[in-house]
Amino acid sequence: MRYLLYSILLIGLFAGCGFNKPAKMDAGVITYKIVYPEEVQNKGFAAFLPTKMISTFKDKDYKVSIKGELSLYQLDYISRNYGDSTVTLFRIFDKRLFHEHDEGEFLFLFETVEESSLEFIDEQTKEIAGINCKKAIVNFNNPDLQSITVYYTEEISFNRPKENSPFDDIPGALMEFQLNFKGLELSFIAEEIDIKNIKTEAFMVPDNYVESDHGEIDELVSSLIQ
Numbered sequence: 001m002r003y004l005l006y007s008i009l010l011i012g013l014f015a016g017c018g019f020n021k022p023a024k025m026d027a028g029v030i031t032y033k034i035v036y037p038e039e040v041q042n043k044g045f046a047a048f049l050p051t052k053m054i055s056t057f058k059d060k061d062y063k064v065s066i067k068g069e070l071s072l073y074q075l076d077y078i079s080r081n082y083g084d085s086t087v088t089l090f091r092i093f094d095k096r097l098f099h100e101h102d103e104g105e106f107l108f109l110f111e112t113v114e115e116s117s118l119e120f121i122d123e124q125t126k127e128i129a130g131i132n133c134k135k136a137i138v139n140f141n142n143p144d145l146q147s148i149t150v151y152y153t154e155e156i157s158f159n160r161p162k163e164n165s166p167f168d169d170i171p172g173a174l175m176e177f178q179l180n181f182k183g184l185e186l187s188f189i190a191e192e193i194d195i196k197n198i199k200t201e202a203f204m205v206p207d208n209y210v211e212s213d214h215g216e217i218d219e220l221v222s223s224l225i226q
Contacts, residue, residue, distance in 0.1 A: 026157035027058040028195040030173065035187040053188060057173075058198040059157075078203050089209060090217045097212035097220075098205045115141040116166045126151050128175040129190045138166045146185075151176040156193075 032053040040049070050066040057063075060081050067074045076089040086101045121135040133151040140147065154172035167174060175190040 027198045030055040031192040061203045096209040098209040133175045
């Protein structure tokens with residue numbers, strides 16, 4: 001399951017019951033619940049898998065964070081200024097590493113991207129976390145890949161950059177979606193939206209992180225999930 005954590009991170013690169021929507025929704029935090037198939041929940045490593053994904057956004061910047069249930073590790077992805085600057089951070093116990101990505105460098109799981117197209121289902125909507133969301137379907141050109149159902153909202157000003165993923169052209173923040181991974185279907189559902197001011201420091205690399213290369217972080221995450 002070494003790539004399962006990467007899959008969660010990838011999906012998070014986009015983007016509570018009953019809340020009052022302010023006029024401007026361009027900064028805040030979205031908390032997602034991660035639902036695993038039963039066969040994954042019964043595995044011994046299930047206790048180490050994250051059950052929440054946190055997306056923090058402000059204008060052109062965003063951060064996706066996933067944390068192990070026992071706080072043994074945390075994996076973050078930060079994109080600043082429409083993707084002009086991207087960085088991956090990884091903490092396990094007291095070891096803290098970050099890697100600043102070079103222009104054109106592949107991010108985790110972005111090396112292989114299947115051709116896809118979007119189908120918007122205008123007549124079908126769904127209320128999620130107090131927001132009426134629109135429906136879209138991602139259809140893959142590869143007939144062996146299952147389509148992905150997406151619910152999204154344009155009410156949140158979420159300036160997600162294009163990062164060569166099946167969700168690039170979704171016009172808004174993802175609120176509910178599935179990921180087909182190695183025959184497993186993972187579900188991500190927005191549970192809480194907190195529209196609030198976000199400080200610029202939230203998108204900076206903390207001083208206690210040490211610069212590393214892509215390979216070292218990849219190896220550490222892989223050993224954790226295997």
